[in-house]
Every structure is written in structure tokens, then in C-alpha cells.
Amino acid sequence: MTTTPLNRSLEPLGVSIPSKVPTHWYNLAADLPEPVPPHLHPGTREPLGPEDLAPLFPMNLIAQEVATERYIEIPETVREIYGMWRPSPLFRAHRLERALGTPARIYYKYEGVSPVGSHKPNTAVAQAYYNAIEGTTKLTTETGAGQWGASLSFAGALLGLDVEVWQVRSSFDSKPYRRIQMEAYGGICHPSPSDLTEAGRALLKSHPDTTGSLGMAISEAVEVAAQDPNTHYSLGSVLNHVMLHQTVIGQEAMVQLEEAGDAVPDTVFGCAGGGSNLAGLTFPFLGRNLREGTKTRLVACEPSACPSLTQGEYRYDFGDVAGLTPLLKMHTLGKDFVPPAIHAGGLRYHGMSPMVSHAVNLGLMDAIAVDQDDALQAGLIFARAEGIIPAPESTHAVAGAIAHARAVTEPEVIVIGLSGNGQLDLPAYSPYV
Numbered sequence: 001m002t003t004t005p006l007n008r009s010l011e012p013l014g015v016s017i018p019s020k021v022p023t024h025w026y027n028l029a030a031d032l033p034e035p036v037p038p039h040l041h042p043g044t045r046e047p048l049g050p051e052d053l054a055p056l057f058p059m060n061l062i063a064q065e066v067a068t069e070r071y072i073e074i075p076e077t078v079r080e081i082y083g084m085w086r087p088s089p090l091f092r093a094h095r096l097e098r099a100l101g102t103p104a105r106i107y108y109k110y111e112g113v114s115p116v117g118s119h120k121p122n123t124a125v126a127q128a129y130y131n132a133i134e135g136t137t138k139l140t141t142e143t144g145a146g147q148w149g150a151s152l153s154f155a156g157a158l159l160g161l162d163v164e165v166w167q168v169r170s171s172f173d174s175k176p177y178r179r180i181q182m183e184a185y186g187g188i189c190h191p192s193p194s195d196l197t198e199a200g201r202a203l204l205k206s207h208p209d210t211t212g213s214l215g216m217a218i219s220e221a222v223e224v225a226a227q228d229p230n231t232h233y234s235l236g237s238v239l240n241h242v243m244l245h246q247t248v249i250g251q252e253a254m255v256q257l258e259e260a261g262d263a264v265p266d267t268v269f270g271c272a273g274g275g276s277n278l279a280g281l282t283f284p285f286l287g288r289n290l291r292e293g294t295k296t297r298l299v300a301c302e303p304s305a306c307p308s309l310t311q312g313e314y315r316y317d318f319g320d321v322a323g324l325t326p327l328l329k330m331h332t333l334g335k336d337f338v339p340p341a342i343h344a345g346g347l348r349y350h351g352m353s354p355m356v357s358h359a360v361n362l363g364l365m366d367a368i369a370v371d372q373d374d375a376l377q378a379g380l381i382f383a384r385a386e387g388i389i390p391a392p393e394s395t396h397a398v399a400g401a402i403a404h405a406r407a408v409t410e411p412e413v414i415v416i417g418l419s420g421n422g423q424l425d426l427p428a429y430s431p432y433v
């Protein structure tokens with residue numbers, strides 16, 4: 001839906017795109033045995049209509065939130081930008097296998113090759129594009145680790161949108177380079193809670209020393225977007241359209257595994273904060289399990305300090321602290337839960353993607369909780385074998401996979417979702433080196 005003439009940065013350049021970059025996103029909703037419970041209006045508790053979401057999101061993304069078709073075409077401009085770093089590599093972790101003495105064949109799908117260093121641009125570019133073609137001029141968002149805020153700032157720079165980010169206080173203080181990264185792309189970054197919003201001021205009054213949380217930062221970003229018709233809000237995880245955009249990861253991995261002669265992996269591990277890199281990698285495999293009866297086991301690895309899938313309740317809850325978002329059916333620790341200031345800032349979210357929650361609830365996906373110490377130790381084992389220093393978030397998937405690989409006695413195929421690199425998160429490793 002176009003309401004303004006396309007600005008030049010939105011038109012495809014006509015450059016060649018590597019053929020392995022998927023042409024479509026894969027929508028798990030088409031293959032689920034039961035539909036994902038709808039998001040509800042907090043006042044009426046009725047399923048949301050498009051008009052309820054229109055102040056925050058463009059129509060294309062609202063449509064994708066409830067879409068049921070299996071494949072949705074990726075706009076050419078978005079595919080061209082994906083082509084700057086996609087397909088991301090799938091590596092066989094030969095040296096890790098030898099270091100562990102495992103009979104398993106271990107692969108990892110590495111999203112740290114994106115310009116920002118993680119999987120987050122896969123949806124940032126799509127969201128910025130759909131907003132820009134509808135005439136939005138500015139996006140607001142929250143960020144935990146800073147990867148998402150930087151990704152949206154990157155996408156805004158390429159597609160001509162202003163970006164304003166509220167970064168969780170603990171990570172704003174511990175990761176000054178992330179703020180500079182956002183600013184380098186032209187974004188603006190505030191610590192959250194801030195005194196710039198009503199929600200932020202109320203939180204600062206009631207909890208003056210709070211380390212912040214993603215739920216608080218979301219409230220601030222939503223509040224600002226809702227007040228300006230030219231400004232929309234953009235979420236880096238959790239919502240169905242975000243899961244959809246990330247499925248380029250798993251679709252590529254399936255092709256790459258087939259080429260490597262291991263078409264059907266036994267177990268796939270992904271870290272889970274709001275669920276997007278996990279869904280992106282695993283949903284195409286889950287869809288194949290459901291359609292063709294393959295038996296790939298999918299494992300969500302969450303931090304034991306913020307264990308929504310393994311300890312939370314499966315119920316309707318708000319996505320933010322102030323209660324400004326719709327009600328989402330998800331595994332939640334409660335919207336007021338403030339997780340400890342763990343190093344993996346991107347995993348500090350009280351809730352979980354409704355699609356991932358639904359899959360876990362139906363028994364289609366497993367979940368485990370990983371201690372921070374075990375995760376970062378696993379990150380070092382990985383770095384010393386494979387050379388890449390994983391993002392602290394990704395180390396949770398690495399730890400799950402290493403524990404599994406050490407336990408197996410027969411050859412099997414393991415895939416790790418390496419959602420990002422840890423180059424700007426090195427202080428997280430300093431107590432462990």
C-alpha cells in the first residue's frame with residue numbers, strides 16, 4: 001500500500017542478488033495443527049482489528065501479523081539489501097567437534113556477518129521498508145543489548161527514516177559502543193527509563209535506581225509513536241511478523257545442509273529472548289516436520305535468570321510494563337518482572353513470542369534454561385575452537401549444543417543458531433578469561 005511517491009532509496013537498484021537469498025518468507029501459521037491464539041484488545045478482550053494497530057504499525061505488517069498463507073514474497077528492495085550479507089554462512093564446526101570428542105557432526109548458522117553483527121537486520125530492513133512506503137518518517141523502538149537499536153538505525157539510514165531508540169539502562173551504561181554505533185547510522189539513543197515520556201517519568205519516580213527492562217523501554221517507545229501520526233513503532237522480536245522475516249535464516253540453512261549431505265538434522269539449538277532468531281532458524285524445520293513427518297528436534301535455550309518458557313505461565317499478558325501494548329498469549333514471568341542485569345541483555349524479556357510459546361505449548365519445540373556462567377564458558381570453548389566470539393545471547397544456544405554433543409554416543413547432526421558476534425560485548429567475557 002503506497003500513499004506517498006517512492007523516494008529513491010526505496011526503489012530496487014537492479015543489482016544481482018545471490019540466488020540462495022530466499023525469495024519468500026515462510027509462515028509457520030500455514031502448517032500449525034492449531035492456530036496461534038489472537039492478540040487481544042486490552043479493553044474489550046476481543047481479537048484486535050487492523051484499526052487497533054494502525055497508530056503503531058503500517059498496514060503491510062498488520063496484515064503479516066495475522067497472515068495464514070505459507071509463503072509471503074520478499075520485496076525486491078529488501079532482498080537487494082539482504083544480498084549485502086546473505087546468504088549467511090553455514091559452517092561445519094570441525095574443530096569444536098574435535099575439542100569435545102563428540103561423534104556428532106555440528107554445524108552453525110552464523111548471523112554475525114550482517115553489517116550490524118546479528119540477525120536483527122533481517123526484520124529491521126523489512127519493517128523500515130514497509131513503513132517508508134506508507135509515508136512514515138520516523139520509527140521509535142526499544143533495545144536490550146543494543147543490537148536491535150543499531151539494526152533499526154542501520155535500516156533507517158538505508159531507507160530514509162529517522163530512528164529514536166530507548167536502550168535499557170543497564171546495557172546503555174555497560175555498552176557505550178552500541179550507542180555510538182546507533183549514532184553512526186544517524187539514530188538517537190536514550191537510556192530507559194528516561195524523563196522524556198510519561199511512562200519513563202512514572203518508573204523513575206517509583207523505581208529511581210532501576211536497571212531498566214525491555215518492558216519499560218517498550219512503553220516509552222510506544223508512547224512516543226502513538227502521539228505522532230508520522231511516527232510508528234517498531235519491535236525487534238516477539239510479534240508474528242518479526243518471526244516471519246527471520247525465516248530467511250532457516251530456509252537458507254535447509255539448502256546449505258542439503259548441499260553438505262546432512263539434509264535432516266537431528267537437533268537444532270537457538271537462544272531465546274523474544275524468540276526471533278530461534279523462530280527464524282527453526283520454523284522452516286518445524287514446518288517440514290509437520291508437513292513431511294521429519295523428526296528434527298528443536299530446542300529453545302533461555303537464560304535461567306529470565307526463564308519465561310521453562311518457568312513462566314502460559315497466559316495473556318502485556319508486552320510492556322505500562323500496559324500500552326495489546327494482550328499477547330505467551331509464556332510470561334509477568335510484565336513487572338525485572339530480570340537481573342545479566343550480560344545477555346537481549347535475553348532480558350519477561351515474555352516470549354506467541355508463536356514460539358504456542359509451539360512449545362503444543363509440544364512441537366523443547367525449552368531449556370542455561371546459567372550465565374555455563375553460557376559464557378561455552379562461548380569461550382567455541383571461540384577457542386572456531387575463532388568466532390559469540391554474542392552473549394548466542395552462547396546460550398552454544399551451551400545447550402555443547403552439553404548435548406558431549407552426551408551423545410552415536411553420530412548425529414546438530415545445528416547451532418549463532419545469532420550474532422560478541423565484538424561489542426567483550427566486557428561480558430572478562431570475568432571468564
Ligand SMILES: Cc1ncc(COP(=O)(O)O)c(C=O)c1O
Binds near residue numbers: 119144146273
Ligand atoms: C545477538 C542476539 N541474539 C539473540 C537476541 C535475542 O532476541 P531474539 O530472541 O528475538 O532472537 C538478541 C537480542 O537483542 C541478540 O542481540
